[in-house]
Amino acid sequence: MTEGVSGLLAEYGLPDLMGFGDKIIGLTETAMRRAISDIPDGVYEATTHIDSFDTTAPLVMQCRIDVRGDELSVDFAGSSPQNRSPLNSVLGYTSAYSSYALKCVLSPDIPHNEGAFHPITITAPEGSFLNPSYPAAVEARATVGHYCTSAVFNALAKALPDRTPAESGVPLHGFAMSGWNGETPFSTIIFFNGGLGGRPSGDGVSALSFPTNVSNTPTEVLERAAPVRILDKSFLPGSGGAGQFRGGLGQRVAMEIVSDRPVTLSVLSQRLKHPPIGRNGGANGSLERILVNGREVEGGVPFHLTKGDVIVLELPGGGGFGPPEARDKSLIEQDHADQMA
């Protein structure tokens, strides 16, 4: 008896898997085209802002979605030029996070493959920070990429206001730390997530990874591995934008250095000036704050922390969805009892 793929081919009398592959890709393409056809034809534009490091002006994402029949294009013309900070994203990365946003809203249940991309084009002008030319620093591409999802949602919401969630507390944040743990050198990174935006289906989830999917590190494991102590890791009450469905809460993390020797810590701050925006009358989520020993700081340069120093990170909650007046009374009471609002 033949086994595996040869057994399958023999059973169905197929020469190879090419026709089978074409069929699978074709089915997904058909489903994606049908989903695009359900969007009214037109041009939908939105501007999304990102905190920058080296100037006082924000980076601008200009997103233009053009829907014609069963095809859709996303163009980032008019976005900021590439910059000298690492806040640049190569086109492949920009495209991936943009098409991801489309997939989530348009066809989340259809098997994902090349067929989903056939009716979609994603472009960004060369030399922009969403399609930079060599040489450009791209270390913080993840931060930029996460905002691409927000930018596409913000434009798509003009076409599909009842299907597109509010902005989430993107991007993912991390403490990158290194130094000495007693006589042993250490280097580690730990991650934190803000709140999910309010959705047509309900409140945003608090402290949930989106659009990436990165878990936290258990405090009990971290404290064994690095000379730090987590003093607080809690939901941040009131951080979710109000709405019929409020944004998920962001979180507050307080961490103390317990090492006798200095620890170098980097954190890319974002959302110090531009909160996650609400949708359909929902309020914006909260702004981010970073404090070192009680003093507010920006996170563009590494910190050199010594024993007893405490760094606090307050991550934004998501934007709200729909007008707060429409919120169900029982949800208001529940938030009150749970001290979430």
Place this chain on the structure above:
Amino acid sequence: MSQPTFRLAIDVGGTFTDVVLIDDQRGKLWFAKVLSTPDDPSRGSLTGVAEILERTDTPPSAVRDVAHATTVATNAVLEGKGARTGLIATAGFRDVLEMGREARYDIYDLSIRMPPPLAPRRRRMEISERITFDGDILTPLDEAEVETTVRRLVEDEGIQSLAICLLHGYAHPDHELKTAAIAKRLFPNLSISVSSEVSAEIREYERVSTTVVDAYVKPLVQTYVGRLNAGLKALGTPLEASMMLSHGGIGTATDVAENHPVRMIESGPAAGAIAAAHFARRALIQPDAIAFDMGGTTAKISIIRNGEPELTHEFEVGHVHRFKRGSGYPLQISAIELLEIGAGGGSIAYVNDLGLLKVGPQSAGAAPGPVCYGQGGEHPTVTDADLVLGYLDPDHFLGGAMTLDVAAAKDALAKDVAAPLSMSVEQVAWGVHDIVNESMVAATRAHAAEKGVDLRNFAMIAFGGAGPVHAYALARKLGLKRLICPYGAGVASAIGCLAAPPAVDLVTPHFAPLASMDWTAVHDAFSQMRHSGAPA
């Protein structure tokens, strides 16, 4: 009077309670099936026991053991019917229970929901205390604060059960135990679950989740075990019941209910796998087998190697999406590793958005059930397809207790599936049968590959209502040469209770880099656990 030689086993399922009586001396086995009584599951159990003893004319005093498996704990979680539960946590960490690991179990679902915390935020309170990972007391316990906190939870929030989980409690339980003692002194009847006693393992989210589930089910399990034991005593059996645990061992029911009811969460399915392992040991020279249990809603696969089912130490209960890992409450318990697939006799066949024939995971379950049952089911199921194909005898179903409506099954297949696909009823019936088999086979192959198991020399042991009907096709697709449909396939879990060994799980944390591990210390810790786990 001679030594008692009879043993009883009870398996409380969602629909039926199965009772098995064995006479070890004569090697005789009797079965009884009675309806379960979800409002008080002990009633169904005791009815079944009384019935089988009376039918076989066995004096209750001749029974020397009553082993049993039950879904009481699981159902409490699934149906949200557990105790009003509170949590005491270290200052700064009450939200760990709800924050979880911050990851999504489905990356495309914008409507994603996480399981609601079994202790909502208003019933999670913090106390100022802190012990470091290496045991230094940074902030001593404030006993007055503990008292106030416990009082607030009980008197203001009305909790019936209290979970205590403090940071680094797995290694340094002092503050947890003191907190528990204070709570016990204030409210002697309050049910209390302490993380270091329930699950002494690192990782605060998984441990607090385990502790809270334990607290949530404990009062219910205790009531149930109390009633069962009282009932058994009234019947005249001399012994207290013992309980099947998730890892396939048996413990004293009162001990399990008192100390870690969370460990019985997968009691019933574990018992099925234990039965299959027992049959494998008896029937096969090399006891390697796939246990295949197919019921109305799901199929469960477990791999048995060398006569023992595989164990896992990561388990989840109460999934928001039944077949999506990460959508439930994680439990730090050891459990028999069961692969659960959304494929059962009641799984519904339909044509999806892409125009493809699909089966499940939606199920018609026991009510309304398949169309051919004639109990109001409207959509064609796997059982309907099996009937149309002739795998089931319409005039002799459930041992002749039920007749099946072939015409209705054909009509439903024609309307929902054959018409949109422009195929004949027989063709789509075969399609449904083959797709459900293929999905079980694909999942089994992937599972075997993950475990590094070559299945070709394995046997298949099939049980459950729909198991034997599909087992032949599965075995053939997997290239297996032996198929066993054991006697008593319909009451396999109860039989498993009789085959399970007494067992206890112990955990001792010990941390060191592998390169500089003190193996003598590890060996000593292991010997100590072995000693404390041995029968007195």
